[in-house]
Amino acid sequence: MSDFKRIIAKRKRQDLVFKLIGILCTLVGIVTLGALLVDLIADGIGRLDLGFLTSFPSRFAERAGILSSWVGTLLIMIVTAFTAVPLGVAAGVYLEEYAGKNWLTNLIEINIANLAGVPSIIYGLMALGLLVYKFRLGQSVLTGGLTLAFLILPIVIVATREALRTIPQGIRESAYALGSTKWQVVRHHLLPYSVGGTMTGIIIALSRAIGETAPLITIGALTFIAFLPPPPVQAAPPFISFDWLWSPFSVLPIQMFNWVSRPDQEFVVNAAAAGLVLILVTLSLNAIAIIIRYRVRKRIKW
Amino acid sequence: MQPAQTEPIKAEVAGLNFFYGRLQALKNINLLFPANKVAAIIGPSGCGKSTLLRCFNRIHDLYPETRYEGKIILQPSGINLIGAETDPLEMRMRMSMVFQKPNAFPKSIFENVAFGLRLRGVKGRELLDQVEKSLRLAALWDEVKDRLKQSAFTLSGGQQQRLCIARALATEPEMLLFDEPTSALDPIATSKIEDLIFDLKSRVTVIIVTHNMQQAARVSDFTAFMYLGELIEVSPTRKMFENPSNKLTEDYITGHFG
Numbered sequence: 001m002s003d004f005k006r007i008i009a010k011r012k013r014q015d016l017v018f019k020l021i022g023i024l025c026t027l028v029g030i031v032t033l034g035a036l037l038v039d040l041i042a043d044g045i046g047r048l049d050l051g052f053l054t055s056f057p058s059r060f061a062e063r064a065g066i067l068s069s070w071v072g073t074l075l076i077m078i079v080t081a082f083t084a085v086p087l088g089v090a091a092g093v094y095l096e097e098y099a100g101k102n103w104l105t106n107l108i109e110i111n112i113a114n115l116a117g118v119p120s121i122i123y124g125l126m127a128l129g130l131l132v133y134k135f136r137l138g139q140s141v142l143t144g145g146l147t148l149a150f151l152i153l154p155i156v157i158v159a160t161r162e163a164l165r166t167i168p169q170g171i172r173e174s175a176y177a178l179g180s181t182k183w184q185v186v187r188h189h190l191l192p193y194s195v196g197g198t199m200t201g202i203i204i205a206l207s208r209a210i211g212e213t214a215p216l217i218t219i220g221a222l223t224f225i226a227f228l229p230p231p232p233v234q235a236a237p238p239f240i241s242f243d244w245l246w247s248p249f250s251v252l253p254i255q256m257f258n259w260v261s262r263p264d265q266e267f268v269v270n271a272a273a274a275g276l277v278l279i280l281v282t283l284s285l286n287a288i289a290i291i292i293r294y295r296v297r298k299r300i301k302w
Numbered sequence: 303m304q305p306a307q308t309e310p311i312k313a314e315v316a317g318l319n320f321f322y323g324r325l326q327a328l329k330n331i332n333l334l335f336p337a338n339k340v341a342a343i344i345g346p347s348g349c350g351k352s353t354l355l356r357c358f359n360r361i362h363d364l365y366p367e368t369r370y371e372g373k374i375i376l377q378p379s380g381i382n383l384i385g386a387e388t389d390p391l392e393m394r395m396r397m398s399m400v401f402q403k404p405n406a407f408p409k410s411i412f413e414n415v416a417f418g419l420r421l422r423g424v425k426g427r428e429l430l431d432q433v434e435k436s437l438r439l440a441a442l443w444d445e446v447k448d449r450l451k452q453s454a455f456t457l458s459g460g461q462q463q464r465l466c467i468a469r470a471l472a473t474e475p476e477m478l479l480f481d482e483p484t485s486a487l488d489p490i491a492t493s494k495i496e497d498l499i500f501d502l503k504s505r506v507t508v509i510i511v512t513h514n515m516q517q518a519a520r521v522s523d524f525t526a527f528m529y530l531g532e533l534i535e536v537s538p539t540r541k542m543f544e545n546p547s548n549k550l551t552e553d554y555i556t557g558h559f560g
Contacts, residue, residue: 100366174405174466177359178418178473179395188417193408300408301455 040279044272052273056226057255061266064259066274068225072141072249073210073281075229079145079245080209084152085202091153092160092198093186116154123151124218132219139220141229142245147215152205159201163194168302196296203289207282213253223258225250252278310377312337312477312507313358317372318384320353320362327353329531331372335477340499340508342522342539344515346554350531351511355479358383358509359397360390376476395422398470399479403486404462406454411446414454414465418473432472439505440468441498460491467498471506478502480510484517496521515555519543527551 055065095112099105127147137143167190175185191198217223229247233239252274259271313335320328328350335341343351353362360383362368374383376396383393398418407414415433416424424432433450437443442464446457454465463483470478480499484492499508499521512518518525518539525542527535527550535548546552553559 168403168405170401170403170405171407173361173364174399174401174407174469175417176364177361177394177397177399177401178469179391179421181391184421189407299453299455 037279040272040275043269044274044276047269047273048276052270053277057224057250057258058226061264061270064267064270066252066255066277068228069250069252069255069274070277071228072144072221072225073251075141075244076144076148076216076249076251077206077210079142080148080152081202081206083146083149084156084205087149088153088156088202089160089191089198092157092164093190095157096161096164097182097186097190112154112157116158119214120151120212121214121218123147124215126150127215127219138246139222139248140246141249143219144216144221144249144251147219148209148212151212151215152209155205155208156198156202159205160194160198163197163201164190166197166302167193193300196293196300200289200293203285203292207285207289210282210285211253211278213251213257216251216254217257221254222248222250223254309336309339311335312377313383314375314377315354315373316375318354318357318374319371320350320357321369321371322365323367327531328357331533333526333533333536335507335509336523337377337507338503338505339523340503340510340521342518342525343509343511343528344513344518344525344554345528345534346559347513348530349528351528352481353531354528355399355481355509355511358393358477358479359399360384360388360393361399363390395473396476397479398473398475398477399481400463400466400470400483402482404459404466406457406462406465408453408455410451411454411457411465412450415468415472418469422473433468436468436472437465439471439502440464441494442468458491460487460494463487463491463495464498467495471502475506477507477509480508480512482511482513485513492517515543527554529554 052065053070054067055063056067057069058064095105095109099108124147127143127150131137131143131146132139137146171189171193172185175189180188225248229244229249230241232241232244234241256271256274256278259267259274262268311334315331315333315335318328318331319326331354343354345351356362357370357374362370370384372384375381376383382388407417409417412433415436416429419429419432434443434447437446442461445461446465449456454462457465463486467483483499484495487495496517499510502508503523510518510521522539524537525539526533527542527546527548529550535542535546535551537547542551543555546555
């Protein structure tokens, strides 16, 4: 009997050892992230005020702000979302619901998975060659938005397909059995039922795009810009203007990069403040994704 | 073996073969379905009973490498249900199917029943009336009339299955196809559905696939026994269970295999 006790004690010790190692490994990630956040807040919070959000960049650190870059980020994200979402969702629906299973669709499938792993700067090079030089879209908001749309397209496609896959086949069969066409099944059933997963994927993709720097520098985003793009609404008819699409731009991460690379310590503080804004935006996007997922899961349980 | 020829026939299956790729799942099925009767199809798992049922609304066409041979003639129109010239969509609009699992849509109770009608362009007052009528036929109206706007997922499993029956009835199908409709339900819900099926035959021809022989005995007018893709025996239900003419049928019914 004492033998048993000894063996049990030994195995329990092993259990405890692994548990401790596990905790340690988990902490490495969390503590690092936490420390980073605390550091960023400590450095940046003092600089974060309304003036910082409403001022253009400046040679003088205390007068410099992120107005042009957060507006740039916002506009780029609008272009990205309006391009990547319809393209990605439509492609995802096609691949999952319409396309037959053959070597060609397999090839496409594998390559979409690969595309998601292509370094973002490669997308920048592609956009520079195709959008800037070939299509002459300029170093504009449009080019920037499209570049990031290409970048997140595979993520949106994969998210859409995975969301569609969670819908039981019986639901499809029931809808078809009532006499629906494929499009009616997609439109009235599959899209509404998969919206939680798809939206989550889209938001995660956008929060990745929002931090991208390399591809935008590659296509020639400005690092110093002291004016805003023309407003999308105007007093005179036709009231709506798309001139802003052709405007040069900067974005938050580029502004940060620019400031960090300056020797002056005060600009580094500015960078921390801008970083704080960026992280807040990203975290809120992720929070929205979690809320959507939670609400849809409450409504739809297969 | 078949019902007397004087009865009006709803569907005639003649020389039906069905293939999943190279696998032949149905072998030369010949079978008559008289109008306004309940036909049960029984047999062990994998015998092809669901496959046969799913020919009737061309649901097989959703999947690649499926192939039909032979005929299923629908009366009185004389249309060949599985003919190459026949649009599967049209057949699905003329048939209704209730599946094994209650596949209620994650929509409101009302919208579940209304969906098939909306596909057919029914609107307004007529839509409301037809939904109510179908829910009454499915013996669900009294339980849901005050909560039509609530999600169908708030209903119990048995209620959801009756909702699916209401959904199937709403479009006034020529035939109602049940694919093991009670296998996911408890005995009380099951008996409600069985009563319902029995009552429905006055308005529609019913085929029910079941692996529950008592169920076949309770609800059906005649029963077809299938084994390994072949039709072994068709008889009036009472005769099938009291005095089967085939040894295989007898073995199955008495529980020697299956």
